[in-house]
Amino acid sequence: MRNSSKVKPRSGCPVSVTLDLLGDRWSLLLVRDMMVRGYRTFREFQRSGEGIATNILADRLQRLEAGGIVMREAAKLDGRSTHYRLTPKGIALAPVLLEILIWGAHYEETDAPCGAIDAMEQNRGAVIAEARRRWEERDPTPLIPPFHSASKSKSNFPKGESRR
Amino acid sequence: MRNSSKVKPRSGCPVSVTLDLLGDRWSLLLVRDMMVRGYRTFREFQRSGEGIATNILADRLQRLEAGGIVMREAAKLDGRSTHYRLTPKGIALAPVLLEILIWGAHYEETDAPCGAIDAMEQNRGAVIAEARRRWEERDPTPLIPPFHSASKSKSNFPKGESRR
DNA sequence: GAAATTCACTTGCATTTTGCAATCTAAGGA
DNA sequence: TCCTTAGATTGCAAAATGCAAGTGAATTTC
Numbered sequence: 001m002r003n004s005s006k007v008k009p010r011s012g013c014p015v016s017v018t019l020d021l022l023g024d025r026w027s028l029l030l031v032r033d034m035m036v037r038g039y040r041t042f043r044e045f046q047r048s049g050e051g052i053a054t055n056i057l058a059d060r061l062q063r064l065e066a067g068g069i070v071m072r073e074a075a076k077l078d079g080r081s082t083h084y085r086l087t088p089k090g091i092a093l094a095p096v097l098l099e100i101l102i103w104g105a106h107y108e109e110t111d112a113p114c115g116a117i118d119a120m121e122q123n124r125g126a127v128i129a130e131a132r133r134r135w136e137e138r139d140p141t142p143l144i145p146p147f148h149s150a151s152k153s154k155s156n157f158p159k160g161e162s163r164r
Numbered sequence: 165m166r167n168s169s170k171v172k173p174r175s176g177c178p179v180s181v182t183l184d185l186l187g188d189r190w191s192l193l194l195v196r197d198m199m200v201r202g203y204r205t206f207r208e209f210q211r212s213g214e215g216i217a218t219n220i221l222a223d224r225l226q227r228l229e230a231g232g233i234v235m236r237e238a239a240k241l242d243g244r245s246t247h248y249r250l251t252p253k254g255i256a257l258a259p260v261l262l263e264i265l266i267w268g269a270h271y272e273e274t275d276a277p278c279g280a281i282d283a284m285e286q287n288r289g290a291v292i293a294e295a296r297r298r299w300e301e302r303d304p305t306p307l308i309p310p311f312h313s314a315s316k317s318k319s320n321f322p323k324g325e326s327r328r
Numbered sequence: 329g330a331a332a333t334t335c336a337c338t339t340g341c342a343t344t345t346t347g348c349a350a351t352c353t354a355a356g357g358a
Numbered sequence: 359t360c361c362t363t364a365g366a367t368t369g370c371a372a373a374a375t376g377c378a379a380g381t382g383a384a385t386t387t388c
Contacts, residue, residue: 012275014268104178111176
């Protein structure tokens with residue numbers, strides 16, 4: 001294997017350990033693609049709009065798999081295609097991703113529509129429950145469509161019920 | 165400046181934008197050090213136990229400052245020393261860090277005592293409020309002491325009151 | 329008040345990780 | 359059969375990282 005770094009000599013702090021696994025510019029983006037957009041294949045990740053190189057993509061998928069965050073299964077309908085899917089450990093990243101989303105939308109310039117973000121902030125529990133539901137039912141409908149500068153992007157989760 | 169990378173050509177997704185700023189192995193660790201451990205000086209970060217190189221540390225502090233997450237102020241008592249402090253934007257990362265901490269403690273092998281993590285999980289709002297209080301009052305007492313394999317590490321936040 | 333120490337960096341250099349384009353293999357389709 | 363598609367791997371240049379050493383200003387020690 002050419003890439004896939006070796007372990008770093010760091011502390012046992014959960015934050016530190018987590019960053020060893022996910023602390024780079026791509027890994028959490030792939031988790032987002034799977035969790036929020038319903039992407040499953042190499043191709044979909046590749047065309048995700050962020051411009052990841054194929055060697056890096058292959059490496060990250062491998063690392064996520066090695067880290068127990070992602071599992072691969074052969075696609076039934078097409079022998080060439082592999083489906084990547086979050087594991088229970090992977091879907092448990094939903095709260096992390098949601099907080100990142102909320103923070104980013106608040107403090108950075110993004111294409112996210114404020115209304116949708118506010119709604120998610122008010123209904124964290126519902127957003128996470130809906131993400132988990134889609135994962136359980138293998139529902140590939142995007143929870144949140146990709147943000148385009150011009151999109152109306154209606155988000156797709158039910159209202160009501162507060163966090164946890 | 166030798167380091168401090170240029171902007172990447174990526175999407176306007178809040179997650180993506182956030183990862184451009186914080187998506188590396190060190191940045192969030194420094195935020196953790198400031199928020200949770202009360203560290204303020206270059207030396208403290210350096211001896212934080214994770215073994216960051218001084219050039220990388222200098223670069224990350226600079227980037228965090230450029231990103232509006234950290235501010236620097238001259239230490240009153242010692243003209244050599246600079247104090248780094250989170251900005252409002254920086255302290256707003258508390259929920260992100262907390263979710264990472266909880267996730268890591270659940271799914272990775274860490275030195276975090278399960279009891280303390282469970283307590284934080286049940287009292288997210290209190291943990292975040294306490295972190296914010298310490299920040300406002302410039303109270304450098306660690307909210308959570310560094311995890312050593314052998315430590316009893318009592319965490320330091322009050323119980324009661326649920327999230328938000 | 330001279331020398332030693334501390335703090336916050338910076339520099340040089342080797343190693344690792346990225347990014348990019350091209351290529352490869354196996355499966356499917358025409 | 360030949361062509362296309364999915365999922366990679368390879369080579370190479372560029373950038374980021376890790377490491378040891380050095381710098382200069384402010385403080386402490388003698």
